[in-house]
Amino acid sequence: MKFKKIFLLFIIFLAMLGMGSMLSNIQSDEANQLLEAYGLSNNTRYIKIKNDQNISTFVRYLEQKFPKNKIQLHLASNRKDKQTLIWSNKDVLTLPTEAGRYFTSDDFKGRVSFGVLGLNANVKQYKTQGNQYIVLNNKYYTVIGTLKHYRQMKQNGYYLTTGSKQPTGQFKLRNYVIIIDSSTRVIRQIAAHYGVKVKTPSFVKSHQSHQFSVIKEILLIGVFILIAGISNLILAFLDWQTVKQTHLSGGLLRNWLLNHGIRTILTEILLVFGAYFFLCWRAFFSKPDHLLLLLLVSWIIISIIYSYGIFYRVRKEKLDA
Structure with missing residues (x-):
């Protein structure tokens, strides 16, 4: 019994x-599809701006023009396919990490750029006295976390904060695909300001068709x-x-x-x-x-x-x- x-x-x-x-x-x-863009919503769209403007200038425009609207950017590099720059005026969706933590809104406000690594990040790194750094063009970016392994995430990528005051803000806008998560009105105004077309990422289309x-x-x-x-x-x-x-x-x-x-x-x-x-x-x-x-x-x-x-x-x- x-x-x-x-x-x-x-x-x-x-x-x-x-x-x-x-x-x-x-x-x-x-x-599944949202995690491929690392925490973006179904309202995500993307644009390509082909001028020599710096990212910091673009971010300052967003801060001045839309101070009350939540905006999150993921800038995927055209030249370095493993690099993604992250910026948001609010807290981003916290993603699960194997070690350390993911970005918070405070990380975008300062003058220092921070990094989060994919589990098998394909980027030059340097470790000393228990600290880990991403090395790009002889500049060092402090690593604050390593993402957990999930099939939805690219494991060999790495992610850096950007902002109007940060070193990564000096990168050229034309070298990145700008993925924007905000309201439809805000995205349309940004696109109209720069005279570019708004497109829907494939991960959003796929997710919308399978969400039920x-x-x-x-x-x-x-x-x-x-x-x-x-x-x-x-x-x-x-x-x-x-x-x-x-x-x-x-x-x-x-x-x-x-x-x-x-x-x-x-x-x-x-x-x-x-x-x-x-x-x-x-x-x-x-x-x-x-x-x-x-x-x-x-x-x-x-x-x-x-x-x-x-x-x-x-x-x-x-x-x-």
Whole structure:
């Protein structure tokens, strides 16, 4: 009997892992194309400005013209295909890092450019006294983080902050494809100011066409909840069999069922947190709080099923008596 209960609890744990894996697939699919542009939204567009203006001049124009609008730039180099410059007037989406951290809004305001590396960044580096630097044209850029490995990200790229006061702001605008994430109105005004066409990146088109293709994962989450619920119903049946073998009745029966039921439910909440930490360690979640919410909701559902199974047996026993 004890082995059967352990086996059923193991099935419930596996079902929770299955739910979490499906949620990870959903969030990965949603983020799949977006992560290729490293945290940009579906409203992202790109332009090419073919003049000798510096990036710092372009950024100052954005700061003066659109002080209240959120704008994020990713400038992909035409000459150095592994280099991307990042600028934003607000905090950017935090991307998962293997070490260190990703950029924050403060990194774009100062006079120093910082770098974040892909896991296998193809760029000259220098390490000394525990510090790591990217070396470009005899200039050193402090590395503040290394991105985690995800198939959506180019692993051999590297990313530098830019801004109106930073060394990378002196790079020529014509050498970069300017990827802009902002409102449609802002993007159109920028394009009109420079007399260029606005285009939609392929990753945005692809994501827009696939953003609703998650029905299979949702159905599988329902199946896993059903499996966990059936397992808990069997657990309730096994517990009732144990009660019948002890010949308990009255207050002793109620106390036994209450105490044993609470132990079962508390054991399953431990399974919830065990599944949560394991999945956060092994899978990708853009919003881990959604995973915790899913597991807690599933726990509530299967707890209700277990309680109903016990209540049904007690009621049936009374009616038969």
